[in-house]
Amino acid sequence: MSSTSFKGGVHPPERKDRTKDLPVEALVPFTKTVWIPVTQGGAPNTPIVKVGETVARGQKIAESDAFMSVPVHASVAGTVKKIETRLVTGNMDALCICIEADDSGATVYMPPLDPFTCSREEALARVRDAGLVGEGGAAFPTHVKLNPPKGSKIEYVIANGAECEPYLTIDARILQEQAHKVVDGLAIAMHITGARTGIIALEDNKADLAGVLEKAIANQRCNPVGAGACDISVVLCKTKYPQGGEKMLITAVTGREVPSGALPAAAGCVVQNVGTLKDMSEAFRQGKPLIDRGLTVSGSACATAKNIEVPIGTLVGDLIPANITLNPGVIKIIAGGPMMGIAMKSANFPVQKNTSGVLFLSARETSLDEEGPCIGCGRCIRACSCRLTPVLMMRALKGDKLDESKRCGLMDCIECGSCSYVCPARIPLVQYFRLGKQKVRTEMQKQAAKGVK
Numbered sequence: 001m002s003s004t005s006f007k008g009g010v011h012p013p014e015r016k017d018r019t020k021d022l023p024v025e026a027l028v029p030f031t032k033t034v035w036i037p038v039t040q041g042g043a044p045n046t047p048i049v050k051v052g053e054t055v056a057r058g059q060k061i062a063e064s065d066a067f068m069s070v071p072v073h074a075s076v077a078g079t080v081k082k083i084e085t086r087l088v089t090g091n092m093d094a095l096c097i098c099i100e101a102d103d104s105g106a107t108v109y110m111p112p113l114d115p116f117t118c119s120r121e122e123a124l125a126r127v128r129d130a131g132l133v134g135e136g137g138a139a140f141p142t143h144v145k146l147n148p149p150k151g152s153k154i155e156y157v158i159a160n161g162a163e164c165e166p167y168l169t170i171d172a173r174i175l176q177e178q179a180h181k182v183v184d185g186l187a188i189a190m191h192i193t194g195a196r197t198g199i200i201a202l203e204d205n206k207a208d209l210a211g212v213l214e215k216a217i218a219n220q221r222c223n224p225v226g227a228g229a230c231d232i233s234v235v236l237c238k239t240k241y242p243q244g245g246e247k248m249l250i251t252a253v254t255g256r257e258v259p260s261g262a263l264p265a266a267a268g269c270v271v272q273n274v275g276t277l278k279d280m281s282e283a284f285r286q287g288k289p290l291i292d293r294g295l296t297v298s299g300s301a302c303a304t305a306k307n308i309e310v311p312i313g314t315l316v317g318d319l320i321p322a323n324i325t326l327n328p329g330v331i332k333i334i335a336g337g338p339m340m341g342i343a344m345k346s347a348n349f350p351v352q353k354n355t356s357g358v359l360f361l362s363a364r365e366t367s368l369d370e371e372g373p374c375i376g377c378g379r380c381i382r383a384c385s386c387r388l389t390p391v392l393m394m395r396a397l398k399g400d401k402l403d404e405s406k407r408c409g410l411m412d413c414i415e416c417g418s419c420s421y422v423c424p425a426r427i428p429l430v431q432y433f434r435l436g437k438q439k440v441r442t443e444m445q446k447q448a449a450k451g452v453k
């Protein structure tokens with residue numbers, strides 16, 4: 001089995017050894033208070049429960065009428081204690097529903113639904129009702145991805161098991177321990193989109209998973225599934241960051257390019273994280289909404305690196321010290337991986353649907369060097385997998401020339417951080433690009449508002 005890849009990219013130290021062989025430790029049922037962000041992907045939701053109300057695990061607690069939205073559900077049975085803003089991933093304050101867990105065990109799931117005999121509309125409604133979003137980081141609503149714009153023909157559904165971020169091993173563990181559910185979710189996604197080909201894409205540092213996946217694929221072939229859902233294979237990609245980026249993965253496994261500014265559907269592809277596919281299977285087979293998730297807890301300042309599964313809304317700080325023990329000298333706490341994750345000011349933030357990891361880093365894993373002057377070495381250009389010129393984008397943004405940075409491709413930047421990683425001057429290029437893109441979006445909103453008037 002040969003490995004495929006894309007141009008550019010970087011090779012940060014993998015640092016996966018501490019957790020890659022550790023089974024996921026389930027911390028469910030959970031007996032503490034959870035803080036569930038009201039909106040987790042898509043358009044803003046509104047709470048539909050009140051303070052003092054008793055809720056069951058799996059009960060819908062916030063929703064919106066907007067198509068580009070997903071509901072959120074209670075992840076524990078208990079009583080709604082507060083509905084107020086608090087620190088969430090991204091270092092922002094966001095509205096959360098605080099539920100104090102009780103020991104009633106009350107649970108309300110949806111009735112099971114056969115994905116291969118129900119209508120396409122029923123299947124898409126189930127995916128939305130289950131609150132499914134991309135669990136790899138972006139939290140994009142899954143039903144929207146599975147319902148691409150009219151005129152697009154989906155030929156491939158790609159299960160994204162690349163997990164290219166250093167430290168993170170939760171996707172690999174899901175594949176190892178629940179391969180049958182990932183394959184079932186992939187078959188369901190193929191059935192909904194009409195794709196004839198399913199690919200489970202792995203980096204070649206996870207080639208040992210191919211066996212368990214081939215077995216799950218063979219079992220799926222024995223099931224009476226829908227047309228096309230049997231053509232599933234495993235493809236190995238080179239271990240290189242950011243192999244798990246949608247556009248990079250599509251190029252690596254199909255040889256196709258997603259045009260600038262377009263969605264994967266423009267290249268006939270839908271890409272879904274393997275955790276999302278596992279949860280899609282559960283949403284149909286058990287009627288279970290997305291209320292728990294697995295994540296990797298690691299970093300050299302963490303004495304008990306592990307993979308855990310917790311109810312959505314669990315405060316990371318509440319797991320310390322009973323479940324997570326820290327070493328002295330925590331310099332940085334990151335929600336997500338070290339390349340694309342967000343540095344948090346405290347551990348008291350809730351695990352969300354897209355929290356793939358929490359890292360506790362010490363000084364030796366963290367660059368605290370001051371930004372120096374650009375030496376024009378061009379390393380950032382060679383590292384950029386989107387074939388942009390980060391140095392020119394950065395200079396334009398520093399000079400407040402937003403239009404020029406857009407001409408250099410600012411809006412095509414996937415914020416992977418490869419350029420910052422290789423820059424010898426320690427220029428936090430990706431931070432300039434995140435801010436620059438935010439400015440562009442604000443500008444566009446202002447222009448749209450003017451147009452409406």
Ligand code: SF4
Pocket residue numbers: 373374375376377378379380381390391394422423424425426427
């Ligand atoms: S890598 Fe850093 S120093 Fe080199 S050209 Fe790019 S921004 Fe300048």
Ligand code: SF4
Pocket residue numbers: 383384385386387388389390412413414415416417418419420429430433
């Ligand atoms: S952060 Fe943006 S500019 Fe930098 S390497 Fe990634 S895609 Fe290219």
